[in-house]
Amino acid sequence: MSSPQEGDPVSTPIPPYTPMPSYDEQLPFTWSAPAPKPRNRGVLIFAGICLTALVAGAAGGAVGYVAARETLPTVVASAVDTDSPSIAADGSIAAVAAAVQPAVVQLNVTAADGEGTGSGFIISSDGYLITNNHVAGMASEDGIDVLFADGTHATGQLVGANAGYDLAVVKVDKADLPTVPLGSSAGLQVGDSVIALGSPLGLQGTVTTGIVSALNRPVTASGESADSSSFINAIQTDAAINPGNSGGPLVNGKGEVIGVNSAIASMGASAGQQAGSIGLGFAIPIDTAKRIVDEIINTGSAKTPVIGVQLDNSFTGPGAKVAAVTSGGAAESAGLQAGDVITKVNSTVIADGTQLIVTIRSFAPGDRVQVTLTRDGESITFPVNLTAAQS
Known part of the structure; x- marks a missing residue:
């Protein structure tokens, strides 16, 4: 894959929002972590993730993927008027939003490289919540402040994270919390209606809507080391997703979480601009996130x-x-050799190496997959028992 150039389209793992002195006075976008600078309002602080390629489906066409951590917001969303004369119809966007919003949180995170904010959602009444690794994975001790929909705060503790899937779990010491049900991403179809919730641009309680634009989009970003690269077999949506939406839920018309918002594609930002939604958002399928x-x-x-x-x-x-x-690995045991060209895993056609990785990561260690490859002009299929990566 060729290295992206400045001005190319880029995909951003929805960096936490950076409030600037004014919205039109933001720093130029850069491709990699800048040299350390004084931390003040308006300084863009990257989360150690460099630009690589996002392969846009089997037809090819690459855009980049960048993660950033930015300073905490000072923008405060106004409270919703509970005496609104509008009555939500069952199954309407308003009804779904009203049901899900109490379980959506804002995460204000302090880390060694600065401060940032993102989103998350509560999955158990005793305080477990899901967010992105690039939001909370590098949090300092006691560095996660969780802001609930009712305006209360609690300190969150990082339970654990997996950079490869860009997922993290945070726990707060509270009981009887509202939760959002987890649905399934397996039955999603292109065109299905979806709703994204979170804190874009630091505006807590924001709801946007759209459809499933595509499925199985390979999205990848490299971190500070090869071990911290993220590979996502993503749900693509045109629901507006912006910096600060990271880790928030993407839900279906029943109010069930079907994805974890993680990335956006945006045209290359230039001086005075910050990456924002152009209708190309990406979410981690909830079936993958559940495991x-x-x-x-x-x-x-x-x-x-x-x-x-x-x-x-x-x-x-x-x-x-x-x-x-790899000596002693799953491929060697199955009979794969150097020079083989892998063209399919089960029924998924493999366009390139990125798609192979995200496809394999949609399974679990111990799963058995059928790998079809070309060797000396002949197509051969091998059963392969997947193993776990060594930490």
Whole structure:
């Protein structure tokens, strides 16, 4: 994959919002972490994630993916008038928003590299909530302030995070909290209506709507090390998602969470501009998030499935070319060899190496998948038992 250039479209893991002295006085967008600067209002602070490529489906077409952490907001959303004469119809957007909003929170996070804000949602009445790793994963001790929909605050503790899936679990010491039900992303269809909730631009309690624009979009971002790269087989939506929406829920018409908002695509920002919504948002499918979150709650960490190969990044496709097979790994046991070109995993056609990784990560360690490859001009299928990446 070629390196993106300034001005190319980029995808942003919905960085926490940075309030500026005025909205038109923001710093120029940069491709990687800048040298340390004094932390004050208006300074863009990156979360250690550098630009790589987002592969936009099997047809190709790359845009970039960048994560940033920015300063805490000073914007305060006005309280909703509970005496509104508008009566929400059952199943309407208003009814869904009213049911889900009490379980959506804002996270004000302090980390070694600065302060930022994002979103999250409560999944258990005793205080577990889901957010993004790039929101809370690097929080300092006692550095997570959770702002609830009723205006109360609590200190959150990071239970655990998985950078590879851009997911984190935070726990607050409170009881009888409102929760949002988790649905399923397996049955989603392009065109289904969805609703995004969170704190874009620091505006708590914001609701936007749209549809599922596409499924299985491979999204990837590299972190400070290879081990911290995020790979998401994402739900694409045109619901407006902006900085500060990170970690908030994407729900269906029943008010069930079907995705965790994580990234946006935006045209390359220039001087005086900040990345914002252009109708291309990406969410982590909830079926994937459920496994990761359950493991984090039960063990403090979550395992990442691997196939056990190194890929040839110079190979332009179609398919993912194996550069080397990990000794003792799943691929070697199944019979894969260096030089093989993987073209399909189960029924998913593999366009390139990125799509192979996000497809494998949609499974769990121990799952058995059918890997179809081309070797010496012949198509062969091998059953492969996925193993867990070594920490």
